[in-house]
Amino acid sequence: MKRTLKRGAGLSAVVGLLCALCGCWDNRDIDHRSLPVVMGVALHDDLYEVVLQIPETSQKGIDIRIISQTGKTINQAVDKISERMETSVDLLHLKLILVETEYAREGLTDSISSFMRARDISPKTIIAICDEKLDPFFDYVASSMTPKGTTLYDCFEKNAGWNPQMSLTRIWEVYRSIHSYTRDVAIPIIKSGRSGTIDYLGSALIKNGKMVDRISPEETLLFNSFNGQSAQGKIEVMDHASVLILRSSVRHRSKFAHGTPHLDVRITLKVSIVETKGSVTSKLVKKEVEEILAKRFDGMLHKVQTQESDILGLGQYFRKDIPRAQLRNWRTEYLPKLKVDFKINTIIQNDGNTKLT
Amino acid sequence: MDKSWQVTLIYFITHLGLIFFMYPGDIIASTEDGHWIPIVLGFAVHLGAIAVYMKGLVRLGNRDIVSMYLGMGKGVSLLFLLPITVYFLLICVVSVRCLSEIMTVVFLSSTPLWAIMFLFLFISSYIAFKGIRSIFRTGLLIGCINVPVILFFFSASFQNVDWRYVYPLIGKSSFLTNPSYLESFFVFAGGFLFLGFTQPYVAYRKRHIVFGALALLPFFVFSVYIPILTFGQATASTFNFPFVVALDTISITWIMFDRITLFLLLSLISFMMLYLSIVLWSAMRVVNQSFPSLKPAYILLAIPLFVFIVCLYIPDWKDITEFYWWGTYLRFYILVAVPLSTCFFAGRIRKRKVGL
Incomplete structure (x- = not known):
């Protein structure tokens, strides 16, 4: 008798727990x-x-x-x-x-x-x-x-x-x-x-x-590829041709000497040619892509340094060189002094379906 | 019967449950750079304590530590069993209150606290009531279901990591006296005591526990480092539960659920329930063996009731952290005294036997 009573109590407790299953309180339905x-x-x-x-x-x-x-x-x-x-x-x-x-x-x-x-x-x-x-x-x-x-x-x-x-x-x-x-x-x-x-x-x-x-949007593209967000698919318009960026990879090397941070940036772009105007050689396309991007990067860097807003996360590369107490002043003290050596290497992976003259 | 894997699994998952909530916040608050130093130091203390404890338990053979202390006379048992019991009660209060607060902060914002606490305590004491063997069986089941979930989300949490936030690697040693650091020992001192209580029921090989502890090391390290690598120290230190927020930033498009935090939290909470039931059961064993006239069932009713009432009297988060802080001295006493005394007394018992 006692056993059955105990069992009954246990069973009802377990069944009672079912009420807790919905887990909601003052629940509002989705409609x-x-x-x-x-x-x-x-x-x-x-x-x-x-x-x-x-x-x-x-x-x-x-x-x-x-x-x-x-x-x-x-x-x-x-x-x-x-x-x-x-x-x-x-x-x-x-x-x-x-x-x-x-x-x-x-x-x-x-x-x-x-x-x-x-x-x-x-x-x-x-x-x-x-x-x-x-x-x-x-x-x-x-x-x-x-x-x-x-x-x-x-x-x-x-x-x-x-x-x-x-x-x-x-x-x-x-x-x-x-x-x-x-x-x-x-x-x-x-x-x-x-x-x-x-x-x-x-x-x-x-x-x-x-x-x-x-x-500008073009600078944002560069910002994205700098931060490792793939810039794939973007068509780069120039005087002579437009290219499709297939892949971009970035390498950074940082150096910190006498209180001045230096950063080497190498961006490798793999592009494919989409549209050309007149006769264009691949050498010319390569040169133009590199020039345009370098100019854009300089412009963006200038804004970053004068406004002291580190959107590129440049300070990240110097975390191991600057002690934490001084890192606090990164934006005001070091960022304006930062020297960046920016190089772009373009590889024309293919010319699309037709040959480039 | 040899249950080494079960015991190791329980040890592993109860610690997983403990790690992800308070520990990252405590470590991040304790120092500004070089977080791996406090983590590794705490872990080394834990490993040392476990090694000594295991050595003592091997010497002890088939008895649990309660009967060992009781066999050493009234003074000794008062000196050790009273702090252990108080500590168990403290653990129960703090973890029930913390967990229910976390639940309300993270997802059950309109459910009253008492309902959550009641549910926690009810389920845990029910499992504890069924005895240590069913705790282990439940642990195996929960472990099989939830450990893969946790591993998956744990590996997904590396999504927004920027490894350069690791620097600077070397920090100051001032964390040693920081109250937050001392509080972080909660994870190291809370979960290992039960290993000394299971002996008469479940036999296990002691070396496995050390392997289990080593498997925990990556979780200790990355529970702290994932928020730091995602946000940076300056930002991570503004959060109450840095790991939970870091997990919130993960977006996996092919998972149909928007917030994966919920899954990880629920798995961890099931581990915490298991942990609670083990603590309740251990506390019951101490009281029951000290006062054999009391029935285990009544003890298991009285302890959760007491915990529930105390929890109701803690009004806010500040008081919880104060409660947490009160336990610090007791925690270090337990962490140092219990393993050493077990090793020492077990050796004496063995010698006496050999002498006879």
């Missing part, structure tokens, strides 16, 4: 949630303006709903939106955060830190800068882009609409730039275009979470 894909943030007179782009399924397919609200904090604005909607807003699946240029210039430190602190926004969320007011931009997106679940985000998705001239930066990288001594990031800048496209204007140089300057 009562709104999951924004894109969030726009701007700051005007100490008030945050938050714009959410929420895909909603309808009978015709997918509609894009744009809702905007202001608040003292980003969270307050989101809560206000949530109050006014019949569903609750959940930032769990946010894919892209758009920031207005003025706000980026003032510094993103506060909002990036709170994005990192709050668990609902993933640190992997991509960040971009919008070079116009948010309201007209989102109006444009809603009216002229094809409504899809991931409209706008697809421009930055690596296996969708991303191009090698675009920088691809995530929240955690910006957060790292705020705190790290030797590492900054570049954030892509976009603007509404014509007939349903988005114009890409280049990238913003970020220093400690603040936008200080901008670089």
Whole structure:
């Protein structure tokens, strides 16, 4: 009898545990949630303006709903939106955060830190800068882009609409730039275009979470290949020909003498010729590619050094030479003094289907 | 029956459960550069303690350490068994409270704390109630399911690593007195005691444990170095759980789940439950052998209840870290005194037997 009682008690405990299986508390079903894909943030007179782009399924397919609200904090604005909607807003699946240029210039430190602190926004969320007011931009997106679940985000998705001239930066990288001594990031800048496209204007140089300057798309391509992001597929336009970069590899050698850092950079590009104008020799193409890239790199390096924003992560190569106490001043003390010896080696792997004359 | 592999596996997975939460944060807070030095130093202490402990246990033969201490007289048993019991209770409180806090921070934001703590304690005490053999069997099952998951995500976490953040390699020795460093010994002192409790039930070859410990070394090193290599020291030191955040930055497009952190955390939490049940069971053994009149079942009800009530009275994260800090002296006492005394007393018992 006692045994059966014991067994019964054990069994009911086990069955009771089944209730815990769902593991949720105050659970909201998916049809009562709104999951924004894109969030726009701007700051005007100490008030945050938050714009959410929420895909909603309808009978015709997918509609894009744009809702905007202001608040003292980003969270307050989101809560206000949530109050006014019949569903609750959940930032769990946010894919892209758009920031207005003025706000980026003032510094993103506060909002990036709170994005990192709050668990609902993933640190992997991509960040971009919008070079116009948010309201007209989102109006444009809603009216002229094809409504899809991931409209706008697809421009930055690596296996969708991303191009090698675009920088691809995530929240955690910006957060790292705020705190790290030797590492900054570049954030892509976009603007509404014509007939349903988005114009890409280049990238913003970020220093400690603040936008200080901008670089062109071509320079961003170089930035990407410098950082080991493959620049594959990009067509390089010159006076005489355009080439397809098949592969790029970078080698660095650092030297630190008498308080001056030196860096040797060798980029090896493997290209294939796509288009030519007139008669061109492979020697000429090679020379032109090397010249153009060297010029671009110098321009970018000049911006990096004058703005003291280490987007190329040049300080990383000197971590073993400079003690930590001085590394803190890398951006101000050493980066402007840095001497870079930049060499490009181009290999024309093939000429495509036709022979080069 | 020889259960060496089971015991080693349990030893391995309970330590895995301990490593990834608090340890990286503690080490990163303790020093600014050359993190491998504190890691290797702590590991060496752990390995030394285990080697001495194992030597003592081999000499002890088929008995557990509780009966050994009790056989040495009242003074000795008070000197060792009381701290061990208090330490077990402390471990229970700290790990239950920490884990439930981590759970609420990381994914169950709307579930009340008491429900999570209750579930933890309930499951762990249920496993403990079933005895050490079923703990081992459960461990084998959980290990087979979750160790591959952990290995996969552990190797995936190297995705955003920038190896140049390793420098500078040599740091100052000031970490030795840093409170965070002393706290980090939680992982080294928490999990090995149970090896002395299993003897009468499960026999195992002691050398295997040392191999198990060596297999843990890469996890100790990279649990700290992955956040550092991903973010750099200056950024990593701003996080409460650096490894969890570092894991959040991983994107693997072909996995249909956006956040892989969840999987790793759930595996680790299942290990922690197992760890809790072992600690509860060990605490029960100490109390039961010291006071044979008490029934094991009642002890196993009383201890979790006590832990639960204490956990409810800890209001915030600051108090948890304070609690954590109180245990430091006790931790070092356990880490040093228990292995040495086991080795010493076991030797004396053996000599006495030979003398007879």
